Amino acid sequence: MARPSNRRPGYSRRAQYGLFFGYVAAVSGAVVALLLLILSTVDPNGFGALRGAVSDATLPVTSAGRWVVEGVMDTGGSVGSYINATGKVRTLEAQQKASATKLIEARALAFENMRLKRLLGISEQGLRPVAAGRLVGSTGSSIRRYAILNAGYLNGVRGGMPVRGPGGLIGRIASAGAASARVALITDGGTVVPVRRVPDGTPAIATGTGDGFIDIRALGAENATFKRGDVFVTSGAGGVYPPNVPVAIIAKATRETFLALPVADPARLDFAIVEPVYQPQVEEQRRALPPPPGQ
Template structure:
């Protein structure tokens, strides 16, 4: 037998309860809204207090929802950053490589400027140089230590002239050709330079050892001892080398010897200055005799 078409939708008890509670909720909401409207018109202060209480009661729910939204946003940003991290890393690596190249170039320019300023300072403060030339080669396999200078007697270079760099003494001209000269380095086994210790002026002799070092021996005092770090400069004794040019710094002390390294390492130089032979001026004081009687 078919169901009648005019049967009410509340044939189910659950459906009937649902409709009933829906009506009750709607009527209750309308009644509460009407009461709140009347309260806001009659007692605004009380209505404000009621809104504050409701806000306080719902604050934890609001804060929790905001926290969830922020965490979701942060998670999305983190995922995006992770996806783009590879591209950022490649970009930073390229920038770092470019900056490193520029830094190396800047350091090279700074070193070149400092070296040229030291050379300029030497030519300004010292005597007029004979020539400023490039060291184009050197010997490194024998006890004799030489370097080749691309300036010769056409530039005024002569045998015996001292050669120095920005840091100190390099050596002395051994022989000069037309456009080149051979320099005996201070580390050469046959080089002897009169020196003195700074600052007390203790005289000594610096002799090349042929292996890149200099042997320092006290002059005329057997009990004189030197220490690591002692600095020696030319004394000017005997001419040839002008005084107060840095020569060597002691870096190794043995029971019988004091070994030093040159202040101006010839292996690290590309330019050098040739100076005239130092000739100390001796001042002769003339005695003025009193006039004879009757003159």
């Protein structure tokens, strides 16, 4: 036969003991509370001594609990300090990156100013430039080497005019459109420039090879030899290119060939100026004229 599910506590001896001890505890607590109340009324001093004894007895437990609370608070403070320190470190790192970026921008601006000053110095020392523009593109197909300049015949640019940068000669205008022009670089296979070696003035011809180099060949001197590091500038012979413009530096020298690299690498340039075609007779006449009044 199954046991009923709604058994009363009286059926369990354990439950009876539990109720009994519960009643005893409740009655004992009430009696103790009543005695303490009576003691505090009749003998306040005795009640104070008893309360002090109870405090002394519970001191270790209270101290332990306080230590736990302080430990938790210290841990929370440490965690907060760590979070704050991490935030400050991240802020300092961000400030450092921002400072590094500004430093790079300042250096880039200084380099740009220096380069523009060099370009301005060229225009002041040489012929008055026809136009200044930016090299916006280049081609490297076959042996033809061209660059695109964002200045055209509306700016006065015409075919055949020399183009130079801050470092030296870049090339020559091959064709000009309304707002752009195609520049045949000095490394182009069809570009020939009369040059001379610095400082002895040995004449030579610089011809583009189409692969980034310039072939230097002595002119009118069979026994003339060049060595690595020799610098060549335009000679001005035949016109077109004004004299004393840096052109190339010998990079590879053999018994038969002398290969040079351009002083002004078009791949590293962005700005260039276009100058009028150099005419030796006109230039000599201009220099022979007396300076204008006030100069």
